[in-house]
Amino acid sequence: MSHTAHIPSHRKPRRSASKLALRAGVAGGVLGTIAVAGAAGPASAEPVTETIEMPTLGSLGTDLSSAVAASAEASQQEALDQSLEAQEAAALEKAAKEAKKAKAEAERKAEAERAEKARQEAEAKAEAERAAAEARAEAQARAARDSARTQLATTSASSDSGSGSSSDAGSGSGSGSSDDGGSSAGSSESTQVSSGTAASIVAFARAQVGDAYVTGGTGPNSWDCSGLVQAAYAAAGIDLPRISYQQSSMGTSVSLSNLQPGDVLYWGSRSGSYHVAIYVGGGKYVGAQNSSTGVVERSLDWDPPSGAVRIL
Structure with a gap:
């Protein structure tokens, strides 16, 4: 192994091309501004002796990062706001649909209840009319039976009276006639x-x-x-x-x-x-x-x- 393998290098790290270009652009812009200012002044103007402090690349990077972060945060906030608005709109639409559905269901139930009530009232009315008709028919039938029973009692009484008269007549005639005649009268009475x-x-x-x-x-x-x-x-x-x-x-x-x-x-x-x-x-x-x-x-x-x- 080489005796210089563990000796750290004293060579400066190479800057990236992008950083060099950025620094060159900033420096060129500053120098161009100074040149334009000098050319625009009077010929007899005194040389500029004021020292212009050049902005450091570190502060520029910080500002740029802050601007990018702010822009990203604003975009994120806007996206979040839009999402919330969309959710609110969807919730409102869903609530409106549910309210409409609930109203329709309530109207349907109310209509069904009205129809059921009307049906029950009609059945009750028909039942009352049927009961009244049956009561009238029963009253008429009872009156007819009572009349028939009265007539039956009258007929039975007349029959009993007629039977008694016939029996008496038969007995009277039988006393003056033969036994055969009496038997015949008894059979007729029976x-x-x-x-x-x-x-x-x-x-x-x-x-x-x-x-x-x-x-x-x-x-x-x-x-x-x-x-x-x-x-x-x-x-x-x-x-x-x-x-x-x-x-x-x-x-x-x-x-x-x-x-x-x-x-x-x-x-x-x-x-x-x-x-x-x-x-x-x-x-x-x-x-x-x-x-x-x-x-x-x-x-x-x-x-x-x-x-x-x-x-x-």
């Missing part, structure tokens, strides 16, 4: 009483058509099947059991082809029937069917019974 009783039963049953069906109902405006049969027979002065299979076990069994008004029809077996009704003639019966139909008058073909009994 037929007349039975016919009047059957008419009363049929009239009562038909007067209840349109009433409601209620399980366990025994009137006056709602019935079940056995309750209606029991009440119809009670109107004619005949007591029947309350339960359908007990009613169908009463009297004597008759063929469906030999029915008479007032006969009790049953469905199921005679001793275990689950439904009963009253035959009213003309191939029809009256019965409390179910909660959907209530008390109706129907043809035997609509729901053929299993059998019939005659209690009269």
